[in-house]
Amino acid sequence: MFLSPAILHAQEIDSALINYNLIDSYPQNAAVYVNDELTGNTPLYFMWSDSTFPKTLRIKYKGYIEESETVNSSGIFSKKYILKPSGRNLLINPVKADKNTHFETKRKVFPIVLSSLVTAGSGIAAFYFKSEASKNQKNFDIYGDPAELDKKKDNNLIGNISIVALQLGFGALMYFLFLD
Numbered sequence: 001m002f003l004s005p006a007i008l009h010a011q012e013i014d015s016a017l018i019n020y021n022l023i024d025s026y027p028q029n030a031a032v033y034v035n036d037e038l039t040g041n042t043p044l045y046f047m048w049s050d051s052t053f054p055k056t057l058r059i060k061y062k063g064y065i066e067e068s069e070t071v072n073s074s075g076i077f078s079k080k081y082i083l084k085p086s087g088r089n090l091l092i093n094p095v096k097a098d099k100n101t102h103f104e105t106k107r108k109v110f111p112i113v114l115s116s117l118v119t120a121g122s123g124i125a126a127f128y129f130k131s132e133a134s135k136n137q138k139n140f141d142i143y144g145d146p147a148e149l150d151k152k153k154d155n156n157l158i159g160n161i162s163i164v165a166l167q168l169g170f171g172a173l174m175y176f177l178f179l180d
Contacts, residue, residue: 020045023059024080030061042081048074059083111176118169122162129159 023032025042032039035055039046042059051074059067064083071077136152139145 019076020047021076022078023057025059025061025067026080026082027061027064030059030064030081030083033058033060108176112173115169115172115176119166119173122165122169126159126162126166129155129162133159 023042023044023046028042030042032042032044034049034057036058048055053074054070054072057069057071059081061083063086065086067081067083069079133152133155136148136155140148140152
């Protein structure tokens, strides 16, 4: 089998073979500066932009003490910085900082309660009437009474209407909870 030179060349420069520098921090998303130029945010995989050394690395995150380090060689650099809170900004869990656990707008209670009741009530009704239709079919099979088939037909109809009401109530509930 013949491999073209283009394929061989592509395999030689595969990105998996490139050794990137890595700077990570806790908490993450800290700004990384190389020689006072913003390079990105942690975790950051990067290559040196030029071959001049030494380089000054600075790691900055609001509310934390800035870390600084001088890199003297062009070898692979990999380090994780544990940033220390500054002054009064002691955060117990920085993952939860600036995160809201509530809706931005106040939810309307009445439509939510009403659609919940419609959903629950129609679900119970659908179960009840479908069970009754099943019992009517069993009675017809055992006793052969044609009146049981009429009852089955009526119970199935009410059960199907209840299922539609269940779906509409659930859709309304989702709308009033999450979209309105």
